Amino acid sequence: MTTLYWHTCGEGKRDFVLLHGWGLNADVWHCIINRLAPHFRLHLVDLPGYGRSSGYGDMSLSEMATVVLNQAPEKALWLGWSMGGLVASQIALNQPEQVIGLITVSSSPCFSAQGDWPGIRPEILAGFKQQLHDNFPRTIERFLSLQTLGIASARKDTTFLKSLVSYQQNAEVLMRGLEIVQTTDLRSALAHCSVPFLRIYGDRDELVPSRVATLLDGAWPTTQSAIIDNAAHVPFMSHPDDFLALIIYFSQRDDLHYTVRLSSYGGVG
Incomplete structure (x- = not known):
C-alpha cells in the first residue's frame, strides 16, 4: 500500500x-524544528513521490494537493516552501x-x-528538464546551488541541502515537478483566496525575485508580504531568527483574519 510520509511532533x-520544495524532503526543516516545536503541533510531510513517500508516481499539482490534504488535520496553518x-x-x-x-x-x-512578470526564464526551466534527463545528479546539485547563491552561509547551506538528496528518486516525478513549476499560474485564482496569507521572500533570491512581492502587494491587497534582507531562496536556513519571528507573529494574532501589512520587512531588532 502506498503511504505518505507524515511525521508529527x-x-x-x-x-x-x-511542505518542502522540489527534489527534497521534510528533513529540510531540521534547522528550525526545535524552535518551532514549543509553539506548534508540527506535521512534516514528504510530498507524494519525494523522499520517504517514493511509492507515488508523478502527479499533477491538484493530485498532490488532494493526497496531502487527505491525511492532514482539520483547521491547520499551512506553510509551503x-x-x-x-x-x-x-x-x-x-x-x-x-x-x-x-x-x-x-x-x-x-x-x-x-512579459513584465519576473521569474525563471522559460529556457532555463527547459534546460533543467533536458539536463535532468542527461545528468541527474549534476542537475540537482546545480539547482540546489542556485538556492543559496550570494549569501554568507552559501557553502554550509548548500552542503546541507545536498545531504538530503537521494539520487534514487524517481526521475519522472522530478520531471513532472519541473513541469508544475514551469506551467502553473495561480495569480488570478489566489487573488480571491479567502484565508489569511503571508508571503516571505529573500531579497537575493535568484529563483523568485523579490520584485514579485511588490507586484503581488498591489494585485493581492489583503495579503501580507515580508522581504528578508540578505537572504536567498532558503531564508529559514540562512536567517532563522528573522524567519521564525515572522512565523510566530503571524500565527499568534488573536484573529488570523485580521490583515497587517509587513511589506519590506528588514529584520528583528
Whole structure:
C-alpha cells in the first residue's frame, strides 16, 4: 500500500503543516524544528513521490494537493516552501475552510517569467528538464546551488541541502515537478483566496525575485508580504531568527483574519 510520509511532533496546540520544495524532503526543516516545536503541533510531510513517500508516481499539482490534504488535520496553518508553496496554495484554494492561515516561502504563484512578470526564464526551466534527463545528479546539485547563491552561509547551506538528496528518486516525478513549476499560474485564482496569507521572500533570491512581492502587494491587497534582507531562496536556513519571528507573529494574532501589512520587512531588532 502506498503511504505518505507524515511525521508529527511538537508541544503546541495549533496544527502546522510544512511542505518542502522540489527534489527534497521534510528533513529540510531540521534547522528550525526545535524552535518551532514549543509553539506548534508540527506535521512534516514528504510530498507524494519525494523522499520517504517514493511509492507515488508523478502527479499533477491538484493530485498532490488532494493526497496531502487527505491525511492532514482539520483547521491547520499551512506553510509551503518553493514548489511546496504551490501545493499549499492549491490546498487553500480547494478547501479554504481547512486552512486557518497560509504561508508561502520563496515561492511564486507563477515561477516562469512572462512579459513584465519576473521569474525563471522559460529556457532555463527547459534546460533543467533536458539536463535532468542527461545528468541527474549534476542537475540537482546545480539547482540546489542556485538556492543559496550570494549569501554568507552559501557553502554550509548548500552542503546541507545536498545531504538530503537521494539520487534514487524517481526521475519522472522530478520531471513532472519541473513541469508544475514551469506551467502553473495561480495569480488570478489566489487573488480571491479567502484565508489569511503571508508571503516571505529573500531579497537575493535568484529563483523568485523579490520584485514579485511588490507586484503581488498591489494585485493581492489583503495579503501580507515580508522581504528578508540578505537572504536567498532558503531564508529559514540562512536567517532563522528573522524567519521564525515572522512565523510566530503571524500565527499568534488573536484573529488570523485580521490583515497587517509587513511589506519590506528588514529584520528583528
